[in-house]
Amino acid sequence: MTRQIVLDTETTGLSAEGGDRIIEIGCVELLARKLTGNNKHFYLNPGRDSHEDALKVHGISSEFLRDKPRFEAVADELLEYLQDAEIIIHNAQFDVSFLNKELELIGRPALGQFVGSVTDTLAMAKEMFPGKRNSLNALCDRLGVDNSTRTLHGALLDAELLADVYINLTRGQDALLMDLEPGDNPGTVTTRMDLRGFDLPVLPANEQEAAAHEDVLKQLDKSSDGKTVWRTLAPAAAPFMA
The missing domain is CATH 3.30.420.10 (Ribonuclease H-like superfamily/Ribonuclease H)
Known part of the structure; x- marks a missing residue:
């Protein structure tokens, strides 16, 4: 380690x-x-x-x-x-x-x-x-x-x-693994739960969330003087919509 x-x-x-x-x-x-x-x-x-x-x-x-x-x-x-x-x-x-x-x-x-x-x-x-x-x-x-x-x-x-x-x-960089710690009492065991085996639901963004996402992209684009990758590779791409 x-x-x-x-x-x-x-x-x-x-x-x-x-x-x-x-x-x-x-x-x-x-x-x-x-x-x-x-x-x-x-x-x-x-x-x-x-x-x-x-x-x-x-x-x-x-x-x-x-x-x-x-x-x-x-x-x-x-x-x-x-x-x-x-x-x-x-x-x-x-x-x-x-x-x-x-x-x-x-x-x-x-x-x-x-x-x-x-x-x-x-x-x-x-x-x-x-x-x-x-x-x-x-x-x-x-x-x-x-x-x-x-x-x-x-x-x-x-x-x-x-x-x-x-x-x-760096939170979230260790894959979808969770430590479950029941407590600090003697004899307790830390369990590792691997969430990759779960069928996680996909929740699509609604129109308000998609618009907010596009606004963040525009702010990033402005702060980098128009050099963001998504604008360079796909200048004609439509705003993100799920």
């Missing part, structure tokens, strides 16, 4: 190559799409102050970080934890660039040498919701994930929120 680690970082600024450093790493483990509680969380001393704009985002002061370990002190523990896992990150390019720079500075290989793969939930969200805002807060609101405790960015809290967002983004 592939381990999934939802990861987030906070940094002193926006440019790893420009000298900015990681100040916080938060990791949340998923097994079989369920939180295990086996999480990792580090505050790090970056050896420099945060930019003013970054400080407004995360609120983590240099005074607070002064007695925290350097990245090299936690690198082995972090890499062992991430080993061979699928890493799930929102805007992965940003976090991976910072992790790679930290690893480079201590003479270690890039992150890709240790992990199984990296999944970018921002790229997933842009594909699923083209033309929409796809920040973590926006996705929490859209997918019904409670982010009421998120007043400032924090790596562990953001990783926990992203885990919920990821599960909602």
Whole structure:
């Protein structure tokens, strides 16, 4: 079973190559799409102050970080934890660039040498919701994930929120299989029910639903400047009707 680690970082600024450093790493483990509680969380001393704009985002002061370990002190523990896992990150390019720079500075290989793969939930969200805002807060609101405790960015809290967002983004990708869990009492058994053997009824859309569907297609077409596949392949196709 592939381990999934939802990861987030906070940094002193926006440019790893420009000298900015990681100040916080938060990791949340998923097994079989369920939180295990086996999480990792580090505050790090970056050896420099945060930019003013970054400080407004995360609120983590240099005074607070002064007695925290350097990245090299936690690198082995972090890499062992991430080993061979699928890493799930929102805007992965940003976090991976910072992790790679930290690893480079201590003479270690890039992150890709240790992990199984990296999944970018921002790229997933842009594909699923083209033309929409796809920040973590926006996705929490859209997918019904409670982010009421998120007043400032924090790596562990953001990783926990992203885990919920990821599960909602990928819901339905595991075929029509349902877990029935009678309860938490000792001796109970989890039953797997395969719905593919059922004769499921087909409920055709009515005129109002078909019109609403066509309206969504028009909105997607507008947001992509007329580059949607269904318009390209079938420009003369009639609106969807069941």
